[in-house]
Amino acid sequence: MNQQASRYFVPDPSHFPLVGSAALFLLASGAVLWMNKLAPGPYVVLAGFVVLLFMLFGWFGRVIDESEGGRYNKQVDVSFRWGMSWFIFSEVMFFAAFFGALFYVRVLSVPDLASAEQQLLWPGFNADWPSAGPKFAEQFTPMGAMGIPLINTLLLLSSGATLTWAHWGLVAGKRGQLKLGLMLTIALGLIFLSLQVYEYVHAYQDLNLKLTTGVYGSTFFMLTGFHGLHVTIGATMLLVILFRVMAGHFKPDHHFAFEAVAWYWHFVDVVWLFLFVVVYWL
Amino acid sequence: MEATHAHGAGHAHGDGHSHHPKGIMRWITTTNHKDIGTMYLWFSFAMFMVGGVMALIIRAELFQPGLQYVQPEFFNQMITLHGLIMVFGAIMPAFVGFANWMLPMMIGAPDMAFARMNNWSFWLLPPAGILLTASMFVPGGAAGTGWTLYPPLSIQMGIGMDMAIFAVHILGMSSIMGSINIVTTILNLRAPGMTLMRMPMFCWTWLITGFLLIAVMPVLAGAVTMILTDRHFGTSFFSAAGGGDPVLFQHIFWFFGHPEVYIIALPAFGVVSHVIPAFARKPIFGYTSMVYAIASIALISFIVWAHHMYVVGMPVAGQLYFMYATILIAVPTGVKVFNWVATMWRGSMTFETPMLFALGFLFLFTIGGFTGLVLSNTAIDVQLQDTYYVVAHFHYVMVAGALFSAFAAVYYWLPKWTGHMYDETLGKWHFWLSIVSFNIAFFPQHFLGLAGMPRRIPDYALQFADFNQVSTIGAFGFGLSQLLFLYVVLKAIRGGEKAAAKPWEGATGLEWTVPSPAPYHTFEEPPVLTEAKGHA
Ligand code: HEM
Ligand SMILES: [Cu+2]
Numbered sequence: 001m002n003q004q005a006s007r008y009f010v011p012d013p014s015h016f017p018l019v020g021s022a023a024l025f026l027l028a029s030g031a032v033l034w035m036n037k038l039a040p041g042p043y044v045v046l047a048g049f050v051v052l053l054f055m056l057f058g059w060f061g062r063v064i065d066e067s068e069g070g071r072y073n074k075q076v077d078v079s080f081r082w083g084m085s086w087f088i089f090s091e092v093m094f095f096a097a098f099f100g101a102l103f104y105v106r107v108l109s110v111p112d113l114a115s116a117e118q119q120l121l122w123p124g125f126n127a128d129w130p131s132a133g134p135k136f137a138e139q140f141t142p143m144g145a146m147g148i149p150l151i152n153t154l155l156l157l158s159s160g161a162t163l164t165w166a167h168w169g170l171v172a173g174k175r176g177q178l179k180l181g182l183m184l185t186i187a188l189g190l191i192f193l194s195l196q197v198y199e200y201v202h203a204y205q206d207l208n209l210k211l212t213t214g215v216y217g218s219t220f221f222m223l224t225g226f227h228g229l230h231v232t233i234g235a236t237m238l239l240v241i242l243f244r245v246m247a248g249h250f251k252p253d254h255h256f257a258f259e260a261v262a263w264y265w266h267f268v269d270v271v272w273l274f275l276f277v278v279v280y281w282l
Numbered sequence: 283m284e285a286t287h288a289h290g291a292g293h294a295h296g297d298g299h300s301h302h303p304k305g306i307m308r309w310i311t312t313t314n315h316k317d318i319g320t321m322y323l324w325f326s327f328a329m330f331m332v333g334g335v336m337a338l339i340i341r342a343e344l345f346q347p348g349l350q351y352v353q354p355e356f357f358n359q360m361i362t363l364h365g366l367i368m369v370f371g372a373i374m375p376a377f378v379g380f381a382n383w384m385l386p387m388m389i390g391a392p393d394m395a396f397a398r399m400n401n402w403s404f405w406l407l408p409p410a411g412i413l414l415t416a417s418m419f420v421p422g423g424a425a426g427t428g429w430t431l432y433p434p435l436s437i438q439m440g441i442g443m444d445m446a447i448f449a450v451h452i453l454g455m456s457s458i459m460g461s462i463n464i465v466t467t468i469l470n471l472r473a474p475g476m477t478l479m480r481m482p483m484f485c486w487t488w489l490i491t492g493f494l495l496i497a498v499m500p501v502l503a504g505a506v507t508m509i510l511t512d513r514h515f516g517t518s519f520f521s522a523a524g525g526g527d528p529v530l531f532q533h534i535f536w537f538f539g540h541p542e543v544y545i546i547a548l549p550a551f552g553v554v555s556h557v558i559p560a561f562a563r564k565p566i567f568g569y570t571s572m573v574y575a576i577a578s579i580a581l582i583s584f585i586v587w588a589h590h591m592y593v594v595g596m597p598v599a600g601q602l603y604f605m606y607a608t609i610l611i612a613v614p615t616g617v618k619v620f621n622w623v624a625t626m627w628r629g630s631m632t633f634e635t636p637m638l639f640a641l642g643f644l645f646l647f648t649i650g651g652f653t654g655l656v657l658s659n660t661a662i663d664v665q666l667q668d669t670y671y672v673v674a675h676f677h678y679v680m681v682a683g684a685l686f687s688a689f690a691a692v693y694y695w696l697p698k699w700t701g702h703m704y705d706e707t708l709g710k711w712h713f714w715l716s717i718v719s720f721n722i723a724f725f726p727q728h729f730l731g732l733a734g735m736p737r738r739i740p741d742y743a744l745q746f747a748d749f750n751q752v753s754t755i756g757a758f759g760f761g762l763s764q765l766l767f768l769y770v771v772l773k774a775i776r777g778g779e780k781a782a783a784k785p786w787e788g789a790t791g792l793e794w795t796v797p798s799p800a801p802y803h804t805f806e807e808p809p810v811l812t813e814a815k816g817h818a
Pocket of ligand 1: 547609611612657675676683684
């Protein structure tokens with residue numbers, strides 16, 4: 001058997017895992033303090049973020065060096081592919097919990113609260129969705145689907161196309177197309193995020209639709225909020241990929257980092273399509 | 283299965299491993315699956331002790347009716363932390379520790395697929411453990427909800443609840459990363475010739491457990507996130523006033539929770555599937571059916587969750603569905619039990635400590651499975667829900683099942699890890715003390731439950747006093763016996779009879795082809811499997 005190909009790769013010792021744990025410990029305890037309005041909370045969270053950034057830069061920097069240094073063989077590449085696929089699967093299940101909550105309240109708990117046996121408890125409550133529950137006294141306007149959300153759908157769909165176009169460029173060795181495609185994708189992502197911020201401001205100021213607006217507000221903001229967070233992470237990763245492209249990284253046949261981020265981006269895209277249909281539209 | 287590995291141990295000091303930090307830094311920075319496995323196992327044992335002390339506080343309080351030693355609030359905190367620490371801190375890390383140590387050796391891999399991330403999975407555990415234990419000392423104390431964290435109580439608790447939530451988040455990250463690592467290692471790092479259907483059973487159980495973990499830990503993360511936002515940011519997921527429902531939490535929790543019990547049970551099945559053939563000196567009976575049984579248990583475990591919720595108010599159709607689906611799980615579980623028994627049939631058996639624990643597992647886990655079947659019957663469960671019968675059921679499956687299997691694993695592999703044989707006489711003492719005191723502690727709880735004693739209470743009616751006293755005596759006996767276990771392990775680490783590469787006559791598998799103790803790097807190049815027959 002070929003010596004080169006059969007030699008296993010095992011990374012050298014590294015202190016970044018411990019740094020990462022310290023970061024998460026700071027973030028968690030800082031968040032606990034902050035949420036309970038205890039003074040040092042925000043500073044501890046900030047410190048946690050700084051340590052986390054340090055860890056991410058250091059750890060990914062190391063991985064990039066190893067990759068560019070040609071230390072990853074075919075087997076490592078396949079491991080990365082499995083790893084990323086399972087990671088995305090775990091993200092799917094995270095969203096599934098929140099989609100499950102949405103279906104549960106729409107199909108079971110809200111209709112049940114308006115059922116005949118609950119009439120004594122919550123007189124006059126009707127189960128029309130969107131509902132903020134029987135005890136929510138204020139008026140609010142639900143978010144329509146056909147304005148900004150529709151535009152956002154088109155933005156994300158085209159960003160998926162531009163990213164694939166960039167990938168074609170990478171495979172064909174057309175670096176210009178690769179860069180342009182990446183920039184377009186990032187730009188579309190950022191426009192999406194700005195529109196979402198605008199939509200949130202609009203909801204809070206004009207529609208009286210808030211996180212506290214009963215179960216409609218809860219599911220609306222948690223689902224779209226976690227999705228927005230994922231778009232932010234995805235755009236950041238795309239930016240890193242763009243910088244690496246500028247620095248001359250990636251070959252037509254060796255660029256899994258690019259593909260991993262592309263998978264992630266498409267996954268975030270698909271989540272949005274579900275959101276658009278069941279949160280905004282129906 | 284035989285293997286030639288000309289490049290095995292000899293290359294331990296090959297290139298690419300030039301600088302290895304010494305002392306504490308070795309453990310902090312390591313990328314070695316054996317180091318990481320060792321840390322997992324010691325962490326698990328430490329948590330086992332912490333959770334055990336909490337259990338003894340609970341049992342001491344229950345020795346007599348009336349309040350003796352602790353306040354009810356503190357009692358509830360002990361119940362919660364005991365559950366969380368034992369499940370997430372003791373049992374799960376123990377089996378991840380075995381996976382780390384053994385999987386690469388079993389499949390002929392150099393290490394885990396993501397060796398650096400592997401270390402992070404471990405080092406996430408201590409922060410979570412600190413958050414959990416420290417939560418006892420904050421104003422209001424730890425969460426008092428029980429490990430199931432049901433709202434509305436979990437919405438009302440103090441800071442300790444937030445700490446538990448973040449601990450669960452961090453533990454979840456650790457489990458997900460650990461599982462991605464294990465699953466990828468098994469799928470991608472098998473030595474040439476090690477096909478999936480030739481894999482040792484422990485690898486199969488972990489492949490499927492890893493899948494279960496990746497599927498359900500994020501769901502638990504979602505559930506506790508909703509609790510967090512209901513607590514602090516005014517969402518209404520679990521509040522009827524806002525259109526939500528506390529029962530929604532129970533659905534999400536048990537969608538995680540039932541697969542979780544198999545996350546604990548499957549690797550235990552895997553260990554037993556190695557130990558019984560080794561000491562019966564026969565290959566495992568029905569290898570293929572074992573694999574299919576594991577897979578079907580895992581799949582069915584996703585669709586039975588509401589058997590924990592029969593009394594929350596469910597349509598009869600729902601109760602019937604969940605009852606039948608739950609009973610269905612007994613079929614593949616039965617296949618496994620029969621296969622283990624058939625493996626021993628006409629085997630030439632010897633009864634060293636690992637085998638004793640495996641047999642203890644077999645008998646007592648099966649009792650736990652039977653009481654599970656009793657509970658799965660909706661009409662009966664309405665009486666038994668939240669009584670000590672349930673406590674007895676899950677301790678038979680989790681302690682006499684998973685924990686005994688973990689003990690079997692330690693005794694079975696200790697010679698491979700340390701290079702020394704453990705003290706067989708003391709090991710047998712550990713087994714007999716454990717199994718007797720375990721049954722004294724938990725068997726009477728069936729009667730208490732059937733007579734109507736509720737779980738999670740610090741005080742009880744006078745008629746329950748006798749069985750509770752028996753149970754407490756057994757519990758202290760069980761706790762003390764574990765100190766003997768610690769002693770046996772330490773003794774084997776420090777010295778003892780030198781272990782051969784294959785100390786167990788009937789053992790099979792690649793791990794027994796390398797010297798004992800296993801070299802720091804087992805395989806730097808793929809071993810070549812030369813013989814096709816038989817399974818490990
Ligand atoms: C044949 C297999 C099994 C069946 C049919 C079964 C059935 C059940 C049922 C119906 C309950 C709900 C009882 C109630 O709350 O009223 C229950 C509870 C429980 N089971 Fe099992 N079970 C089985 C195996 C297992 C295994 C393998 C484990 C863990 C290793 C396990 C751990 C638990 C735990 C922890 C609880 C209690 C949860 C709580 O309420 O805190 N079970 N089981
Ligand atoms: Cu269950």
